Amino acid sequence: xxxxxxxxxxxxxxxxxxxxxxxxxxxxxxxxxxxxxxxxxxxxxxxxxxxxxxxxxxxxxxxxxxxxxxxxxxxxxxxxxxxxxxxxxxxxxxxxxxxxxxxxxxxxxxxxxxxxxxxxxxxxxxxxxxxxxxxxxxxxxxxxxxxxxxxxxxxxxxxxxxxxxxxxxxxxxxxxxxxxxxxxxxxxxxxxxxxxxxxxxxxxxxxxxxxxxxxxxxxxxxxxxxxxxxxxxxxxxxxxxxxxxxxxxxxxxxxxxxxxxxxxxxxxxxxxxxxxxxxxxxxxxxxxxxxxxxxxxxxxxxxxxxxxxxxxxxxxxxxxxxxxxxxxxxxxxxxxxxxxxxxxxxxxxxxxxxxxxxxxxxxxxxxxxxxxxxxxxxxxxxxxxxxxxxxxxxxxxxxxxxxxxxxxxxxxxxxxxxxxxxxxxxxxxxxxxxxxxxxxxxxxxxxxxxxxxxxxxxxxxxxxxxxxxxxxxxxxxxxxxxxxxxxxxxxxxxxxxxxxxxxxxxxxxxxxxxxxxxxxxx
Numbered sequence: 001x002x003x004x005x006x007x008x009x010x011x012x013x014x015x016x017x018x019x020x021x022x023x024x025x026x027x028x029x030x031x032x033x034x035x036x037x038x039x040x041x042x043x044x045x046x047x048x049x050x051x052x053x054x055x056x057x058x059x060x061x062x063x064x065x066x067x068x069x070x071x072x073x074x075x076x077x078x079x080x081x082x083x084x085x086x087x088x089x090x091x092x093x094x095x096x097x098x099x100x101x102x103x104x105x106x107x108x109x110x111x112x113x114x115x116x117x118x119x120x121x122x123x124x125x126x127x128x129x130x131x132x133x134x135x136x137x138x139x140x141x142x143x144x145x146x147x148x149x150x151x152x153x154x155x156x157x158x159x160x161x162x163x164x165x166x167x168x169x170x171x172x173x174x175x176x177x178x179x180x181x182x183x184x185x186x187x188x189x190x191x192x193x194x195x196x197x198x199x200x201x202x203x204x205x206x207x208x209x210x211x212x213x214x215x216x217x218x219x220x221x222x223x224x225x226x227x228x229x230x231x232x233x234x235x236x237x238x239x240x241x242x243x244x245x246x247x248x249x250x251x252x253x254x255x256x257x258x259x260x261x262x263x264x265x266x267x268x269x270x271x272x273x274x275x276x277x278x279x280x281x282x283x284x285x286x287x288x289x290x291x292x293x294x295x296x297x298x299x300x301x302x303x304x305x306x307x308x309x310x311x312x313x314x315x316x317x318x319x320x321x322x323x324x325x326x327x328x329x330x331x332x333x334x335x336x337x338x339x340x341x342x343x344x345x346x347x348x349x350x351x352x353x354x355x356x357x358x359x360x361x362x363x364x365x366x367x368x369x370x371x372x373x374x375x376x377x378x379x380x381x382x383x384x385x386x387x388x389x390x391x392x393x394x395x396x397x398x399x400x401x402x403x404x405x406x407x408x409x410x411x412x413x414x415x416x417x418x419x420x421x422x423x424x425x426x427x428x429x430x431x432x433x434x435x436x437x438x439x440x441x442x443x444x445x446x447x448x449x450x451x452x453x454x455x456x457x458x459x460x461x462x463x464x465x466x467x468x469x470x471x472x473x474x475x476x477x478x479x480x481x482x483x484x485x486x487x488x489x490x491x492x493x494x495x496x497x498x499x500x501x502x503x504x505x506x507x508x509x510x511x512x513x514x515x516x517x518x519x520x521x522x
Contacts, residue, residue, distance in 0.1 A: 084112065085521030087377040088277075091421060091448065094136070094517045095485040095498075097126040098427060098452040098465075099155035102383070103136055106376055108277035113145040115274075117372075117383050117423075119159030120245070122227075123219040123455040126498045128490050132516055133163040142169050142254075145271045148176045149249055150369045150385030152192075153362075154226045154242055155427075161226065161244035164252055173271040175249055175259045178286050178370040182261035191290065198361050199224035206358075216456055217355055220362040262370060263288045264394055278376060284415075285371035285387050287394035293367045295390035295400070366426055367391045379420045379522055384433075386426040392434050408440060416440035420522060424449035424474060424482075428466025429456075438477055446510065446520060447478050450485040453501055483511045483518050490516040 084090045088107030099121030105112050116136070121129050150156055160167055180188045202221040206214050226242030250259060262268055262283045270279055286293060326339045334342065369385030396412045397405035408416075419442050426432030428449045449466060457463030466484070475482045486501040512519045 094132040096121040098124040118156040120156040122155035124452040157245040160248040179263040217358040220358040285391040292390035381421040384425040427451040430467040
């Protein structure tokens with residue numbers, strides 16, 4: 001800041017124009033010493049400084065431009081310390097990389113009660129989830145009123161496997177999952193087994209080749225099954241790490257927990273203390289219609305470029321009877337271009353079927369997401385998991401669009417127009433927040449997006465995650481009240497620091513930051 005003053009001091013020749021700015025600098029200078037009188041906050045001040053530098057001179061997505069607000073060191077919110085907002089609500093988003101880990105805390109007569117919504121990371125794992133789960137255990141006193149698994153992707157449940165020893169010490173009152181996890185539902189079991197088989201086949205096929213985007217496709221396939229386990233664990237029947245996580249969710253807590261499976265329209269059963277405190281919940285998704293669940297996208301509803309990665313089938317310009325192998329051509333056929341060059345050119349012109357299948361498997365699982373609307377003390381909070389088009393379509397229009405369902409239903413419009421908080425779907429992916437949904441949301445709705453750029457897609461093809469035009473639209477709708485998990489630095493398991501992502505700007509109001517998490521109290 002001293003360098004800034006040195007540049008501006010000589011400009012006193014135009015007093016009429018600079019008078020207000022000098023006053024502003026004096027006012028700011030008077031406030032700064034107060035911040036410097038907090039020596040214990042050196043680490044957090046450095047963090048704030050790095051955030052400001054990360055956001056300096058950037059254009060998008062800023063996600064709020066106000067000053068960084070943090071909790072004093074050694075004073076991270078604890079149960080009963082008044083850290084909940086005026087309405088008795090706090091939403092906490094942990095930074096873990098590309099994954100979701102949210103803790104909803106509510107004021108009740110029995111003290112703060114906590115709802116855990118997903119706990120996982122996969123691609124772009126920044127190695128912080130163990131510390132985050134440890135922190136959450138201390139925050140909650142190893143007690144959770146409700147655990148919600150939106151869907152079985154690794155980036156939403158791997159934390160239950162990685163930290164199973166910690167979760168084994170938790171007392172949990174209830175667990176919620178989507179109907180796709182119900183072992184008594186034959187359609188669900190068949191559907192999940194088919195997806196797992198496709199994912200395993202994809203992993204084997206991808207292992208046999210090496211293309212420019214194969215790492216991303218491997219992440220997609222592995223996200224369905226979880227990371228591979230040592231042979232002993234696999235032989236014990238756990239399969240991938242997702243199998244371990246599911247075992248924890250079904251019976252790996254300290255107590256025996258009832259598990260409920262819900263679909264859109266079901267009336268869920270809440271823990272008694274939450275009911276007595278006035279909490280209400282609506283299940284908005286997923287639908288019990290496999291045709292809707294398989295529907296990945298509604299192109300007119302997406303913040304998408306012209307490129308479409310979801311290819312239905314490869315182009316076959318010639319009938320199979322007319323197709324021959326390269327060795328059947330005489331040498332003269334390859335005088336201008338070599339055989340390998342021609343074969344590669346033909347192959348490159350065809351849609352990548354492995355890529356299409358990997359995306360289809362990944363997106364189908366996203367569409368199984370349990371979508372929950374919570375209402376507490378007059379505030380409405382929507383947690384959408386990774387719901388994609390078919391899931392949203394059922395909620396927004398009451399069924400498949402184009403079959404008489406062309407407008408938002410009165411119910412969906414009423415819900416969206418009264419939202420106070422929105423957990424951005426699928427880490428800011430292009431096909432997880434439809435335009436109609438965002439346009440119907442209340443102006444000034446507060447939003448949080450757990451994400452990490454550079455894991456999936458590319459801006460060149462309009463498929464980057466998070467999708468920049470989508471985040472810009474959310475920021476506009478929220479009046480710059482959008483928080484991204486990657487706006488804060490966090491210490492990793494190795495003791496290094498994962499800095500904020502480039503060009504994300506500083507964390508602003510109404511959010512505050514702690515060691516590895518962002519809070520919104522309302």
